[in-house]
Amino acid sequence: MRVTAVLKECVRQEVEARASPSRQRRLQSARLARLVARAAVRVPFYREAFAAASLDPAIVRGLDDLARIPVTRKLEYRRCPPGERLAAGVRPEDCRVEHTSGSTGIPLNVYLSEGEQAQRSALWLRARLRCGLWPWRRHLLVGYYQPPPVPWFLRRRRIHATAAEACAILGHFRPQVIGAYTSQLLLLAVELQRRGIPPPRPRVLRTGGETLSPAARQRLEQFFGAPARDFYAAVEFGLIGSSCPARGGYHLASGDLLVEIVRDGRPAAPGEEGEVLVTSLVAHAMPLIRYEIGDVGALAPLESCPCGNPFPRLAGLSGRSEDMIVLPGGRRASPRLAAIPFWENTSILQYRVTQRAVGEFEVEVVPDGPLDPGLADRVRSYFREHFEAARTDIRVRDRIDPDPQGKLRKVVVLASDGR
Numbered sequence: 001m002r003v004t005a006v007l008k009e010c011v012r013q014e015v016e017a018r019a020s021p022s023r024q025r026r027l028q029s030a031r032l033a034r035l036v037a038r039a040a041v042r043v044p045f046y047r048e049a050f051a052a053a054s055l056d057p058a059i060v061r062g063l064d065d066l067a068r069i070p071v072t073r074k075l076e077y078r079r080c081p082p083g084e085r086l087a088a089g090v091r092p093e094d095c096r097v098e099h100t101s102g103s104t105g106i107p108l109n110v111y112l113s114e115g116e117q118a119q120r121s122a123l124w125l126r127a128r129l130r131c132g133l134w135p136w137r138r139h140l141l142v143g144y145y146q147p148p149p150v151p152w153f154l155r156r157r158r159i160h161a162t163a164a165e166a167c168a169i170l171g172h173f174r175p176q177v178i179g180a181y182t183s184q185l186l187l188l189a190v191e192l193q194r195r196g197i198p199p200p201r202p203r204v205l206r207t208g209g210e211t212l213s214p215a216a217r218q219r220l221e222q223f224f225g226a227p228a229r230d231f232y233a234a235v236e237f238g239l240i241g242s243s244c245p246a247r248g249g250y251h252l253a254s255g256d257l258l259v260e261i262v263r264d265g266r267p268a269a270p271g272e273e274g275e276v277l278v279t280s281l282v283a284h285a286m287p288l289i290r291y292e293i294g295d296v297g298a299l300a301p302l303e304s305c306p307c308g309n310p311f312p313r314l315a316g317l318s319g320r321s322e323d324m325i326v327l328p329g330g331r332r333a334s335p336r337l338a339a340i341p342f343w344e345n346t347s348i349l350q351y352r353v354t355q356r357a358v359g360e361f362e363v364e365v366v367p368d369g370p371l372d373p374g375l376a377d378r379v380r381s382y383f384r385e386h387f388e389a390a391r392t393d394i395r396v397r398d399r400i401d402p403d404p405q406g407k408l409r410k411v412v413v414l415a416s417d418g419r
């Protein structure tokens, strides 16, 4: 990938970000119509999907027609032969391949043309520059967080360590940026406190990979004395959103992406939770249109934001759609509801709610010091009231280990409603 291509992309994205909302909408509409027309002709998966939904691609002329396009179901998409996902004429050997095994357990290779690589790199670069994650700053990357490759001359300014190793390094390496999944960063704070090491004073904390609760944000920002910046990203799309410093949640990374929130097949109202669908308007090697990414979230009302970012804002992400709590009778509740007793509680370092069966929960907590004596009763009565829980076991742990990718799933649903 050429540096000039990335710089050109930066300029295009910057110019488009400053365009008026009506011009942005016109651009997006034109790109959506082109994407759908192209996918219908050149991508076997979409040719079949559109035919099965009796969609004539010619009627998709813009954003107003988005809801007519069938949703791309994650499982169905991953199960189809790889050749059917690629656009005709695209040679896999000319593409960069990114791999994800994801939560479905079915691996997916994402093919990116040179132009798409430049587009993604430019998005990340602009987002990093905006929030102080300047590449030349000294970075300490903790835990399993896998940073993208950096040029050789910056490698000495990147240290990748576990929480325990980081404590030893901090004597001679003063990081300006500390990056990690949220739970890893909390573990580092605890480890430093335990060893009596004064906290480093980075300029900025970079979190991601897990939902950042208000309690975790407050704790991290106070301990390290730096703002936490969070990103919403996925292998399928690259950067999707960057945290809003003024109102929380995530602004979309650019007008090249469309994010919809859908509930029971209809667009959700602002603030209303639903499944997140993402469309990349610029992915032509392997188009992804109304792709069910597997997260539950809500959009904020469309209004200008004091932070100055012109793009729509996701008010928040609540968790993964497969971790919707199962209620008696098969109804489902948002995973965010299960996290509420711990969301603002700064005396809890880590927690995990596991639904073992309908009406049966296990709640693991790692308290910061002695456990608040009223917590168990409050959690039990909350789970009884909201999830008709007949049984809620509370277990106090020293720590909760993340999954092999380094992320801590805070709500895990093992129960099934038989669907």
Ligand SMILES: [Zn+2]
Binding pocket: 244, 245, 246, 247, 251, 305, 306, 307, 308, 309, 313
């Ligand atoms: Zn904002």
